[in-house]
Amino acid sequence: MSGEQSVPGGPGDGSPAGPGTVRPGGRTARTRAAALRAAEDALIEAGFDALDLADIARRADIGKTTVYRRWGTPAALVADLLLDMAEQSLPRTETGTLDGDLRANAGLVHKTLTDPRSGALFKAVITAAACDADAAAALHRFYATRIAEWAPCVDQAIARGEVPQGTDASEVIRAVSAPLYYRFLVSGDPLDAAAADRAARAAGAAARAGAYAASYDHP
Structure with a gap:
């Protein structure tokens, strides 16, 4: 994923806690x-359709x-798994340049999606x-x-002057991972290091050209 933050909608942001969202310690944490x-x-092993809570209890010996x-439901378990994945995911890499940072991001997405287990x-x-609203959320x-x-x-x-003021930072990050997920889920085209590097360079070039900049008034 775009890399792999506190999670919006999770505990501590004022939203109601859903099943599996409490962060306990001790035996409950284990x-x-x-x-x-x-x-x-x-x-x-078998995908979401085969996910069964009784089987999870057996596998986990609980x-x-x-x-x-x-x-309560398989979807709630998947939601908690995604929360845990976000909490455990790697922080961003800072290289000192936008191109370097975007290549690091693309490299992490590529590594995640091509790893047999995480992919x-x-x-x-x-x-x-795709089939459950709670899992989608x-x-x-x-x-x-x-x-x-x-x-x-x-x-x-932006602060270093590499890209225009008003550039939408989130859109630039989305632009890095979007073509990689397209290959991963839709087209079946090779998802290799060259594709990751190309996605990062394209996003950086578009950002420098102002493609992600909102309109603003010059001083």
Whole structure:
């Protein structure tokens, strides 16, 4: 994902906490970690349609009652998994130039999507989001979090004068990952390092040309 932030809609932002969104410690934290790892394994093996809470309890060696009480539905478990993925994801890389930062972002997206485990997991959660509103909301929060993590590299480029004032930082970051996800999910074209580098260079060139800049008045 655009890289891989606090998550909008998660605990602490004033929104109601849904199933699986409390961040506990101790035994409860270990139970959550085991269930989420089991959910990852199940999603990778068989996809969202086959995700079953009783099976998750068996895989994680925890009580079915605990799993049903904490998450309630497979979609709620996927939502909590996405929250955990956002919390555990890598911070952005700062290279000192916009092109360098965007290449780092594209490289992380490429690595994530081409890794056999994480690539299969992302396909599964994207499938879940396509058929369940709660899973979709969780996926949207995940991507909003990742974009928010990387957008400051564009803000820093604005401050250095690399791109015009008024450039929409989030749109630049989206422009890096969008062609990579297209290859990953739609076209089947090779998703290689060259494609990642090309996506980063294209987004940087468009940003410098003002393609993502809102209209503004010059002083």
